[in-house]
Structure formats: structure tokens, C-alpha cells
Amino acid sequence: MIESYGCSLADDDSGPARSCARPMTDRIQLAHPETLGEELRAQREKAGVDLQAIVEETKVSRRLFEALESGRYHLLPEKVFCRNFLRQYLRMVGSDELPWLEDFDRAWESFEMSSGTFRLLTVEDSPELGFNWRLWMPVFAGAFVILALLLVVILSSRSREVLPPDPRRSSAERATPVRSLSTPTPFAVQSTPMPVEATETAAMVTAVVRVREGGECWIHFRDREGTTGQELLFGGMTRELELAGPALLTLGNADAASIIVGGREYSDLGGAGQVAHFEVGPSSLTLLEPGSNGS
Numbered sequence: 001m002i003e004s005y006g007c008s009l010a011d012d013d014s015g016p017a018r019s020c021a022r023p024m025t026d027r028i029q030l031a032h033p034e035t036l037g038e039e040l041r042a043q044r045e046k047a048g049v050d051l052q053a054i055v056e057e058t059k060v061s062r063r064l065f066e067a068l069e070s071g072r073y074h075l076l077p078e079k080v081f082c083r084n085f086l087r088q089y090l091r092m093v094g095s096d097e098l099p100w101l102e103d104f105d106r107a108w109e110s111f112e113m114s115s116g117t118f119r120l121l122t123v124e125d126s127p128e129l130g131f132n133w134r135l136w137m138p139v140f141a142g143a144f145v146i147l148a149l150l151l152v153v154i155l156s157s158r159s160r161e162v163l164p165p166d167p168r169r170s171s172a173e174r175a176t177p178v179r180s181l182s183t184p185t186p187f188a189v190q191s192t193p194m195p196v197e198a199t200e201t202a203a204m205v206t207a208v209v210r211v212r213e214g215g216e217c218w219i220h221f222r223d224r225e226g227t228t229g230q231e232l233l234f235g236g237m238t239r240e241l242e243l244a245g246p247a248l249l250t251l252g253n254a255d256a257a258s259i260i261v262g263g264r265e266y267s268d269l270g271g272a273g274q275v276a277h278f279e280v281g282p283s284s285l286t287l288l289e290p291g292s293n294g295s
Helices: 024-029 033-047 051-058 062-070 079-093 097-115 133-159 171-175
Strands: 002-004 007-009 204-211 216-222 228-234 238-244 247-252 257-261 264-266 275-280 285-287
Touching: 033 062, 033 079, 033 097, 051 062, 051 079, 062 079, 062 228, 079 097, 204 216, 204 228, 204 247, 216 238, 238 247, 247 257, 257 275
Parallel strands: none
Antiparallel strands: 002 007, 204 238, 204 257, 216 228, 216 247, 247 275, 257 264, 275 285
């Protein structure tokens, strides 16, 4: 008897072969977003569950589930969120989650390879830009205070030295005790330590993302202070971002949006379904190549 993927093959004399599971070719076909979406829709209709019922139960946008069923992954947020949406979807239709999630992972990889997109995980883990003043300023301030105290101690020890008597003065005058100068204490000199807060603050930048009518686009941003977020925008929507620059901004389906920075509007940011990464400055917008900090 010969064992193969999902079934067993038998000779004529060994009796009937056992029933086969889902063939490997079907699993490979489900690696495409459109094919997986059709299978999901068929599973939901077979279970008799309306899509609006899933939306009302999960509180997730209907457009996200429609994008899953149609295979339009360029309209979806990050993969980790989509897996959570798919779990809720499968629970509503009563399907086993594990095989469907495995098919979804393969379909997502196929989408990334075919569309030229890049995962945003490296954006979240990218190193801080520039010198981290918030980390080193307390160290500098403490060193300054210690040096100031050492200087006060040295000056105080010198002031305690007793001058020798002047030989030109009479013995009577020398008998008169000489009033010594008051000795300052370390607390007599008021030293003002440097403030702990950073002396160099990041310049704030304003970026306005505008989605054309009939289009859809999702955004992901992260600024110098580590503030991050993402949002799905629909046709006609405008989103104004106040960030500590320079900041990283990612657009999904870049063809549907334009960005306004420093009073100038930038359009033609990418093709339909393309994910584009930018660095936003006070008055500039720079497209990052794949493999840079924004990849």
C-alpha cells in the first residue's frame, strides 16, 4: 500500500482504498486570496449566516469582511488584525479555525509576493531616530551637579588657610586677633542643576491624508516620540496627523490618497493596491525605498 498526502492508494488485491481528505491541489489553490475568499463565502452561505449578522455581532466594519471574501487584501489592515477578524468570522459560521488560518497565512504570503508589499513589523521595531536626549539628559545633569559640588568643596578648603603674620606689624598689632574671613559652606553657593527635560525637542510636523471619492486606503504612522497608530479611511475622508518629526507614514492602496505637508499636496504616491512608505518632515515628504527604516 502506498501512502500519499490526504489519502491511501491500494493495489487491486488489497481491497478498496480509504476515503481521501482534501487533496493537496485544493490546498494550493486556496493560497490565492480570491480563491480563499470564494471558499469563505461559500462556507458562510452553506451555514446560512448573513454577513450583516456577523458585522453586528463582532462590531467589525462590513467592508473588512467583504474584502476578505473578495480577496482584496490591499484594503485590509495588518495581518495580525485580519487573523483576529477571520477567527470571529469562522466562529459565527461554525467552522474549524486552524485549517482556515493556515490557508489564510499562505494566501497573505501570495498577496505580498504578487503585489510587492512589505510587512510593517520592521516599522514598529525600527530604532529611534537621532540621539535619545530623554535617556542621557539625567546622566548629564547628575554629572554637572557632582562637578559643581566638588568645585564648592575645593574653594571652601582654600578659604580656610591661615595667612602668616606680617613682620612689618608691631607686636601689639599682632597680639590683636585678626578677624578671619567667613568660611562659606557648600550650601552657600547656589548651583542650579540643568533641567532633566531634553534641551532639544523634536519639531512637530503636520500631515493631512486625503482619500479621493470612491477609493479606500489604510494608514500606519509612527513619530520620533514612539507614538504609533493605524486607521482605515474611505472615500472622501480626510485625516490630519500631528506628529513629532521626522515621522514614518505608510499608505496601503497608495493610488487612492494624497498627502499635504507644509502647504503642498503630494499625489501620484503609488499604484493601485501598492503599499508605500514615506518620511514626513516639517515641509517635506520623502519616499522610502524597500529595505530602509520604513520598509
